[in-house]
Amino acid sequence: MKTDMSIRMRTMLYGLMCVLLIPFVFPTWWMVTSSVKPISDIFAFPPDLLPRTYDWSTYQRVFELQPFAQQYWNSGYIALLVTAGTMIVSSLAGYAFARIRFPGADAIFMVVLLGLLIPAEVTIVPLFQMFNQWGMINTHWPLILVPVFGAPSVFSTFIMRQFFIALPIELEEAARVDGLGRFTIFRKIALPLAKPALSAVAIFTFLHSWNLFLEPIVFISTPQMFTLPQALTQFTDAYGGAMWNIQLAAATLTALPVLIVFIVAQKQFVEGLAHTGLKG
Template sequence: MNSRLSVRAKVALYGALCLLALPFVFPTWWMVTSSVKPVGDIFAFPPSLIPTEASLSAYRRVFELQPFAQQYFNSGYIAAVVTIGTLAVSSLAGYAFARIRFRGQQVLFVVVLVGLLIPSEVTIVPLFRMFNSWGMVDTHWPLILVPILGAPSVLATFIMRQFFITLPAELEEAARVDGLGRFATFWRIALPLARPALGAVAIFTFLHSWNLYLEPIVFLSTPEKFTLPQALTQFVDAYGGPMWDVQLSAASMTAIPILVIFVIAQRQFIEGLAHTGLKG
């Protein structure tokens, strides 16, 4: 009897979860299916879940109207470099704030956290003037340096600090007994144990860089140097109106890989964030 109740409870739970997931799944499904529909069928009411006439012509036009392959590569390599740089900076800074005691440590950490409270729109003008004086406007350097040294890295530093605080102090004491220095202890003991936190930081940093919009439209003006969010705004007709089928095709190619990565790595992401609030 209990087993039957258990089965019924699971069926009811999964059914409820499927219903709750519909508002989140439907927009993505509509985007992908509409990208292969004729333009006249995209906004048909009621919307059709399965296209009656599927065509991939809009996907071909994406690459004809814009250097989309180059723009895709731009977003990919910038996101990869930003992720690696953020992991390096945040792991070192997080370990220092968690394990190294120095005068003014707490005050400095609060000052760093204040960076999360400053909107990017407030700093974009002085940043533009600074990079313009360095001759870096219309290059990818601002899109790499600003996230690594800005708010995304501050949040990553906070996550890494919270994780390193949870590590037993006995590990460092054993490392010192074995003759390891501070950096060797970090590199050989603390960092390998921080894989869940590193995974969480890597995922949200990559997503943030991949979806970055404000900085590209401010710093970039050459289509071959555009990133994907900026490129999506360029698919318009001669009158400035949106080319819906082409835009949806480009958006699908932009979003689907990220959704796949997140689904695959979501356990690592949740596990890493779960460790950040245990202590400290």
């Protein structure tokens, strides 16, 4: 009797989850299948779940119309540098805020957190002027420096700080007795134990940088320097109309690494958030 109930409950739960999945899965499915459909089939109603005919040439056109491989590389290396930079900055800052008592620490942390409340659109003009003065317009520097020292890094610092606060202080005291200095304790004890939080930071930061849109369109002006989100806007015909199937093929290629990262690192992503006490 009890088993019947639990099977029924389980079936209902799975059914509910399948329904909830539709709004998340359908757009991705539509993007992938539409990338190989002829344009006329893309907006057919009701939509076809599978293409009637497969047109793989759209993927070839993506690389013909734009320096897509170069743009892919741009997005990739920028995201990796931003990820590495943010991991370094946020782990050091998070550790300092969690463990080092210095005058005004709490006030400074509050000020840093306030950075999260300011939308990127508010600071983009002053940033443009600053990078313009530094001769960095139409270079990738703004796309690296803004996230590493801006809002994404603040969020990551918060994650790291929460993690380090939760780390038993006795571990560090034991290390002090064992003869380690502050930085060695950070490097050899705190940081290796912070892997779950660091993984969460890495995934967040990589995704944020990979998807960055506002900053590239403000700071970058030549196709060779474009990143992928910016490049996606360029698949238009002579009249400015979207070449939907090619654009969706490019979008599929753009989403691919993100999907792979998430599928591979799903466990660390969830663990990292669980460790920091944050809820997604």
